[in-house]
Amino acid sequence: MDQHPCVSFLVIRDNKILLEQRSLLKESDPGLIAIPGGHMEEGETQAQTLHREMDEELAIKALSSYYLCSLYHKATEELQLIHYYVVNGWQGEIKALEADEVFWSEINTADIGLASDRIALNEYLRLQSFLEQSE
Numbered sequence: 107m108d109q110h111p112c113v114s115f116l117v118i119r120d121n122k123i124l125l126e127q128r129s130l131l132k133e134s135d136p137g138l139i140a141i142p143g144g145h146m147e148e149g150e151t152q153a154q155t156l157h158r159e160m161d162e163e164l165a166i167k168a169l170s171s172y173y174l175c176s177l178y179h180k181a182t183e184e185l186q187l188i189h190y191y192v193v194n195g196w197q198g199e200i201k202a203l204e205a206d207e208v209f210w211s212e213i214n215t216a217d218i219g220l221a222s223d224r225i226a227l228n229e230y231l232r233l234q235s236f237l238e239q240s241e
Contacts, residue, residue, distance in 0.1 A: 176189045
């Protein structure tokens with residue numbers, strides 16, 4: 107099985123996370139609730155993919171982001187290595203350009219369909235808890 111690098115982005119605002127209902131027409135994980143993202147193109151860096159995919163998927167531009175973690179996900183037809191980024195500042199009005207729907211979910215009760223996305227969100231929460239205790 108071929109490995110495909112991807113970038114996904116946890117768009118965070120007011121203790122909520124932006125999730126997508128994946129299109130039923132998608133080859134990978136159709137219909138699932140997921141963190142938005144997409145495949146890296148040949149020769150593209152993770153940062154370039156982050157900015158391109160945010161524009162293609164949500165019509166926004168990241169102003170503030172940081173790397174969180176990388177996890178494997180066995181999609182319907184491929185093995186994905188997903189590089190997760192946290193985006194806590196952006197410009198533009200969020201629109202669902204490729205998913206059936208995008209919506210805000212409470213970060214502590216988000217009902218995410220992909221195991222790797224749930225692990226990434228838990229890592230974000232673990233990191234936030236650590237940073238709060240360090241202050």
